[in-house]
Amino acid sequence: MHKCRGESGHHPVTFIHKENKSPKSCPNPNLLYKTHFPHKQINPQKQFLNSITRRKIKKLAGKSRNLPGNQETWIYLCFISTRGMDLINFEATELRLGLPEIKLTTSPVNTNKRSAPEMEYSSRSPPPTKAQVVGWPPVRSYRKNILQGKKSEPEMGSGMYVKVSMDGAPYLRKVDLKVYKSYGELLKGLEEMFKCIIGLYSEREGYKSEYAPTYEDKDGDWMLLGDVPWDMFLTSCRRLRIMKSCDVIES
Amino acid sequence: MGFPEEVLEHVFSFITSHTDRNVVSLVCKSWYEIERWCRRRIFVGNCYAVSPAMMIRRFPEVRSVELKGKPHFADFNLVPDGWGGYFYPWICEMARAYPWLEEIKLKRMVVTDDNLELISKSFKNFKVLVLSSCEGFSTHGLAAIAANCRNLRELDLRESEVEDLSGHWLSHFPDSCTSLQSLNMSCLSSEVSFSALQRLIARSPNLKTLRLNRAVPLEKLSTLLRRAPQLVELGTGAYSAEIRPDVYANLTEAFSRCKEVKGLSGFWDVLPSYLPAIYSVCSRLTSLNLSYATIQSPDVTKIITQCPNLQSLSVLDYIEDTGLNALSLSCKDLRELRVFPSDPFVANANVSLTEQGLVAVSEGCSKLQSVLYFCRQMSNSALTTIAKNRPNLTCFRLCILEPRAPDYLTFEPLDVGFGAIVEHCKQLQRLSLSGLLTDRVFEYIGKWAKKLEMLSIAFAGDSDLGLHHVLSGCDSLRKLEIRDCPFGDKALLANVSKLETMRSLWMSSCSVSLGACKRLSQKMPRLNVEVIDEQGDLDSRPDNCHVEKLYIYRTVAGPRFDMPSFIRTMDQNPTYRS
Numbered sequence: 001m002h003k004c005r006g007e008s009g010h011h012p013v014t015f016i017h018k019e020n021k022s023p024k025s026c027p028n029p030n031l032l033y034k035t036h037f038p039h040k041q042i043n044p045q046k047q048f049l050n051s052i053t054r055r056k057i058k059k060l061a062g063k064s065r066n067l068p069g070n071q072e073t074w075i076y077l078c079f080i081s082t083r084g085m086d087l088i089n090f091e092a093t094e095l096r097l098g099l100p101e102i103k104l105t106t107s108p109v110n111t112n113k114r115s116a117p118e119m120e121y122s123s124r125s126p127p128p129t130k131a132q133v134v135g136w137p138p139v140r141s142y143r144k145n146i147l148q149g150k151k152s153e154p155e156m157g158s159g160m161y162v163k164v165s166m167d168g169a170p171y172l173r174k175v176d177l178k179v180y181k182s183y184g185e186l187l188k189g190l191e192e193m194f195k196c197i198i199g200l201y202s203e204r205e206g207y208k209s210e211y212a213p214t215y216e217d218k219d220g221d222w223m224l225l226g227d228v229p230w231d232m233f234l235t236s237c238r239r240l241r242i243m244k245s246c247d248v249i250e251s
Numbered sequence: 252m253g254f255p256e257e258v259l260e261h262v263f264s265f266i267t268s269h270t271d272r273n274v275v276s277l278v279c280k281s282w283y284e285i286e287r288w289c290r291r292r293i294f295v296g297n298c299y300a301v302s303p304a305m306m307i308r309r310f311p312e313v314r315s316v317e318l319k320g321k322p323h324f325a326d327f328n329l330v331p332d333g334w335g336g337y338f339y340p341w342i343c344e345m346a347r348a349y350p351w352l353e354e355i356k357l358k359r360m361v362v363t364d365d366n367l368e369l370i371s372k373s374f375k376n377f378k379v380l381v382l383s384s385c386e387g388f389s390t391h392g393l394a395a396i397a398a399n400c401r402n403l404r405e406l407d408l409r410e411s412e413v414e415d416l417s418g419h420w421l422s423h424f425p426d427s428c429t430s431l432q433s434l435n436m437s438c439l440s441s442e443v444s445f446s447a448l449q450r451l452i453a454r455s456p457n458l459k460t461l462r463l464n465r466a467v468p469l470e471k472l473s474t475l476l477r478r479a480p481q482l483v484e485l486g487t488g489a490y491s492a493e494i495r496p497d498v499y500a501n502l503t504e505a506f507s508r509c510k511e512v513k514g515l516s517g518f519w520d521v522l523p524s525y526l527p528a529i530y531s532v533c534s535r536l537t538s539l540n541l542s543y544a545t546i547q548s549p550d551v552t553k554i555i556t557q558c559p560n561l562q563s564l565s566v567l568d569y570i571e572d573t574g575l576n577a578l579s580l581s582c583k584d585l586r587e588l589r590v591f592p593s594d595p596f597v598a599n600a601n602v603s604l605t606e607q608g609l610v611a612v613s614e615g616c617s618k619l620q621s622v623l624y625f626c627r628q629m630s631n632s633a634l635t636t637i638a639k640n641r642p643n644l645t646c647f648r649l650c651i652l653e654p655r656a657p658d659y660l661t662f663e664p665l666d667v668g669f670g671a672i673v674e675h676c677k678q679l680q681r682l683s684l685s686g687l688l689t690d691r692v693f694e695y696i697g698k699w700a701k702k703l704e705m706l707s708i709a710f711a712g713d714s715d716l717g718l719h720h721v722l723s724g725c726d727s728l729r730k731l732e733i734r735d736c737p738f739g740d741k742a743l744l745a746n747v748s749k750l751e752t753m754r755s756l757w758m759s760s761c762s763v764s765l766g767a768c769k770r771l772s773q774k775m776p777r778l779n780v781e782v783i784d785e786q787g788d789l790d791s792r793p794d795n796c797h798v799e800k801l802y803i804y805r806t807v808a809g810p811r812f813d814m815p816s817f818i819r820t821m822d823q824n825p826t827y828r829s
Contacts, residue, residue, distance in 0.1 A: 135327035135734070136709065137595045137625065137652050138683075142410065142438070143542070144595070218493065236493050 160234065166194050166211075166242040177234055183226050187213065194242060201226035212243045260289045269294045288312060295319070296754050298336060298360065299779065302808040303344035314353045315379075316345065320360035322757045322802060323707075324732050326384065329759055329800070331785055333815040338362045338385075340813075346373035354379035361385070367392030371399035378430075379405040389414035390441065397423035405433040405460075418443035418466070424451050433460035437486050437517065442466040453478045462486030465519045470498050473505035480508045487517030490544070494524055507531040516540035523550045533557035537584075540565040542591050548574045556581045562618075563587040568604040568625065575608030579615025588612055589623040595652060606633040613640040621646040628659040629686055634668025638675040647672055648683035654710040654735075657687040664688055670695030673703070680727075683707040693717035697724020705730040718742035722749045732757040740767035747774050755804040759783075763801055766794030771803070772821035779806050780821040781814070789819050 160177040173193055180186040187198050190213060199209035206212060206224055213225040217236040228236070254262075263286055266272055276286040292315040295301060306313075320336025338360045345352060352374045362385050370377065377400045382388075390413060396406065397420055418441040424431075431451065436443070441464075448467070452458060458479050467475075467488030476482070492498055502525065506512075512532045521544040536558045541551060542565040551566060552574045561582040568590055570578075578585065590608075594601045606629045613619060619641050629651050638644075658665055665686040673679060673696050682703055684692065688711035696703070697720035704727050712718070718738040721731065723746055731753065739762035743750075750756060750771075765782065772780040782789060783800035810820035 133654065133735075135324065135329045136654060137592065137650050138327045138707075138709075139592065139595050139625075140326050140410070141328070142412075143591060232493060235491065 162215075162237055162239050164190065164193070164240040164242070166196070167244045167247065169194065175240070177237065182230055183233075187225070190240070190242065196242070198242070203227075207245065210245055212245050213240065214243055215240050256285055259285050263289055267292070291315060292354075293317065297804050297806075298341070299808060299811050300754070300804060300806045303341045305808065307344055307348040311348070312351075313349055314351060315356075316341075316349075316352065316354065317356040317358075318360060319358045322732065322755060323359075323730070324734065324757055324759070325359055329734065331783065331815075331817065334783070334818065335811065335813050336360045337813060338366050342366045342369050342373075346370075350374065351376055353377060354381075356381040356383070357385055358383040359385065361387040362392075363387050364389055364392035364395070368395040368399075371395045376402060378402055381405065381407040381409070382411045383407070384410045384412075386412040390416045390418070390420040390439070394420035394423040397421065397428075398425065401425075401428065402430050403428065404430050406431075407433060407435040407460075408438050409435055409462075411438050413439055415439050415441045417441055421451065422447040426450075426454070429454045429456070431455040432457045433484075434458070435460065435462040435486070436464050437462040439464045440466060445471055449474060449478065455479075456481070458482065460484040462516060463488040465489050465517075468492065469502070469525065470495075473498075473501035476505035476509055481511055482509055483511050484514040484538070485509070485512055485516070486540075487515070489520045490518045490525060491520045491522035492525070494522070499525060499528060502528040503531070510535075512536070514538035514540075518544040521546050521550075526550060526554060529554070530557055534559065536561055538563040542567055542589065545569065545593065552577045558582060560584055565589040565591070567591050567593045568602050569593055570608070571603045572605055572608040572611070573603075575604075576611045579611045583616060584618060585612070585616040586618050587621040588616075588619065590625060591623075592625040592652060595625070598653075600627045606630060609633070610636050610640075613637040617641075618643070620644055623648045623650075625650045625652060627652050628656070629665060629668070630658045630660045631663065631665055631668035631671075632660070634665065635671040638668075638671040642675045643678065644672070644676040645678050646681040647676065647679060648681065648707070649685055650683065651685040654685070655687045656685075664691070666692040666695065670699070673699040678702055681705045684711055685709060687711075689713050690717040690720070693720040697721055700724070701726050703727055706732070708733045708736055710735045712736045712738060715739050715742040719745060722746035728752075729754045731755075733759070733761060735760040737762055740764050743767060743771060744774075747771060750778055750803055751775060751805050753805065755802065757800075757802050759800040761801075762797055764795050765789075765792055765798055768798060768801060768821045769794065777805055777807065779804055779810055781818055782821060783818045785817045787817065789817075 161174045162177060163172050164175055165172045175186075175189060175193070177186070180189060183201065187201075190196075191198055196211055197209050198211050198213055199207050201207060203226075206226075214222050215225055215233070215237045216239045217223050218238065222241070225233075225240075259282070263272075263275060266275060269292070272286065272290060276283045287309050288311065290310045291313060293306060293310060293313050294317045295306065296319050298318045298320050306316075318338070318341060320338075321330050321334060324330060325334070336359060338357060346369055350373070353376050355370060355377075356379070360382075362382060367388055370380065372395075380396060380400075380403070388411075393406075393408075393413070396403070418439075421436075421443040424447070428451075432455070443464075443466070445467070452461070452475055459482060461475075461479060461482055461484070463472075463475075463486055465488055469488065469490055469492040472487060476485075506529055509532055513535055515529065515532070515536060515538070518541055523546055526546070533554060534557065537560055539555070539558060539561060541554070544551075545567065547569055548571040551570045555561065555564065555574070555578050559581060562584050563586060564578065564582070566574075566589070570590065575590075578588075588609075590604070604626055606626060609622070609624050609626070610633050613636070620643055622644065623646075626649075629649065657663060658668070666689055669682075669684060669688070669692050673682070677699075679700055680702055682696070682700065682705070684707065690713045693712060693716070696706070700706075703725050706721065706725070706728065708731075715738055717736070718733070719742040721728070722742060728749075733756075736758075738758065743763060744767055768780050768782050772778065779802075781802045781804075782798045783802065784792075784798055786799070810822070814820070
């Protein structure tokens with residue numbers, strides 16, 4: 001059996017080949033194939049699908065050898081990822097015959113530079129996000145990008161890099177603030193980067209350790225890290241500086 | 252007719268609609284001649300339907316050209332890169348033939364920096380450039396427009412994909428340029444020089460429309476508004492900043508001075524605390540676009556309940572049914588509603604927006620004409636209610652996020668619901684279908700939708716009969732776009748002459764064979780039957796294989812020659828049949 005990623009549903013796709021023909025000898029696994037039900041529209045309605053069982057498919061594959069002409073005899077099956085017992089949706093049936101128009105590709109179809117990376121290979125367990133078909137739902141790409149910015153995962157490609165200086169260190173570093181979700185994570189990252197210990201923040205006393213993490217905000221003022229909510233910090237932080245505690249002036 | 256030419260010309264100058272002009276030109280030969288010499292505005296709905304040379308030959312004194320390129324489904328990445336729609340051949344000819352050209356409006360076309368530079372240098376009186384959903388150019392091209400178009404009135408880049416190299420282009424507007432009335436740069440991401448922007452606005456007393464991009468910070472918005480209190484349409488930049496009372500106070504005051512503002516948009520990254528700053532303009536608002544504002548229902552509701560004159564609203568589904576209910580009670584003048592999905596790829600609803608919201612609006616807003624609605628569930632009864640409530644609908648586009656989703660109450664197809672829409676809404680011009688649909692819905696559409704001009708179909712129907720109902724029944728159909736439907740050869744070949752009465756037909760992932768495409772092309776020489784197949788090697792395919800994508804359009808310009816290798820026009824000469 002030869003597994004590939006299917007396009008229209010990122011379903012795992014399986015070829016059943018003619019006996020003795022291995023996937024490797026198949027001239028082009030991405031070729032459109034022909035159905036073996038001439039003149040019958042493949043009707044994806046559930047009554048048809050429910051009637052197909054694994055045994056029947058194997059039988060059909062066997063029968064295909066006897067079809068007239070020099071037609072290729074690939075039948076492929078789409079094993080649709082299980083998504084719970086949603087019987088209304090035909091996708092709940094385990095097997096369906098793919099329509100000839102559905103391309104089978106081993107890599108996401110990306111001839112269009114504008115298409116988002118929509119092809120996800122789904123495993124047997126129900127995926128957290130919806131199956132993605134090219135161009136569906138009909139939402140323009142600039143709308144998708146706007147909203148993705150709101151998610152907690154970092155945006156593809158655009159980080160929020162700020163310079164970090166540490167008193168006494170010979171050169172500056174840069175960190176991507178979007179990678180962190182909270183002050184705790186950021187501080188841990190800084191500690192690792194500079195091999196120092198900054199410790200925990202306290203509202204009354206700031207940082208008890210040798211170092212105090214500060215940042216320059218939009219107004220040019222140097223602020224102690226931790227005073228404002230994380231989201232507000234993200235919008236106002238221009239650069240970071242890890243100061244020696246003895247230099248920190250209490251305001 | 253015994254009137255002298257000058258009189259007729261004068262009469263014709265009052266006829267501005269394109270269709271009326273076309274009709275006038277058909278009355279008699281002399282009217283045709285007079286009309287063509289005094290036609291000033293041209294609209295070409297499909298840039299491949301006619302050649303630039305033909306247009307120029309017939310209409311030598313044109314001042315405004317509007318062109319459309321790629322098919323609508325290009326918006327959703329269904330049209331591969333390199334398809335076409337190049338502005339290049341048009342600008343080359345127009346630069347020579349129309350030295351007095353004033354306006355160019357393009358939609359879904361490929362425009363390069365060289366094209367833009369050519370525009371900026373060829374037309375002394377150039378005034379209006381609208382690039383809607385275009386691509387292929389960068390901010391360098393914009394710099395050329397800014398620098399060279401002395402009388403530029405309008406620069407609108409709506410939703411175009413621009414290679415954003417820097418914000419420096421804006422600084423190319425010379426100090427002498429004071430003619431700007433409309434600037435829409437909302438699709439750009441780079442930050443422009445704020446001082447250049449400020450000065451440009453300050454020296455443009457006729458500036459009525461200003462749509463900023465996301466990079467213009469909220470703290471600086473009040474500075475700009477103070478210099479343009481005459482604005483009618485404003486698009487903000489990012490709408491969040493550190494919470495500072497002085498920023499808030501300045502913003503509130505600046506907005507309160509904008510007595511003419513009727514339309515607001517922008518609102519990226521909204522921080523709700525800053526929203527009350529716009530309250531002073533709400534009562535005058537006729538148009539509000541909050542479709543980038545990720546604010547929750549209570550905040551949205553607070554705004555819209557203060558906008559009794561609202562005619563057009565675009566919003567995310569965060570508005571929820573409760574917000575739509577409030578809308579239906581507060582905004583009795585609403586004509587257009589567009590609700591976009593906040594999280595289209597999540598299977599389960601992340602917000603409480605259902606068909607009920609739309610039903611409520613259809614009940615409360617008696618002037619509602621145009622609907623674009625993304626939701627996760629729909630029922631026949633809701634659709635029927637909407638249809639009976641609002642027989643004045645002219646545009647109904649419903650997108651149920653799950654393909655082939657049935658009526659969630661009865662599990663039936665939604666045929667009856669959409670049938671009610673077309674039956675009751677007799678003026679319906681545009682319709683987009685979704686959900687589980689059989690051939691029956693197309694029977695209803697063919698029977699009732701006599702004024703329908705544009706129809707979009709996805710994942711619907713059972714057989715060729717569905718397509719046949721549409722092609723044979725919809726008398727006014729101009730644009731038909733279909734994806735993933737079991738429509739094949741029979742319906743197409745039975746309705747060949749219909750296709751010449753339409754602008755275009757798009758079919759992708761359907762069951763049309765290559766052979767049928769060839770036959771169609773041979774029968775109808777004035778159609779271009781273009782087969783798109785990225786698998787490659789169209790020549791060696793047998794006739795009974797199904798084509799990936801098919802685009803058919805009427806044309807007097809013959810087959811085009813700017814196609815990539817994966818697109819072929821089926822040739823019309825039967826002796827060369829392969």
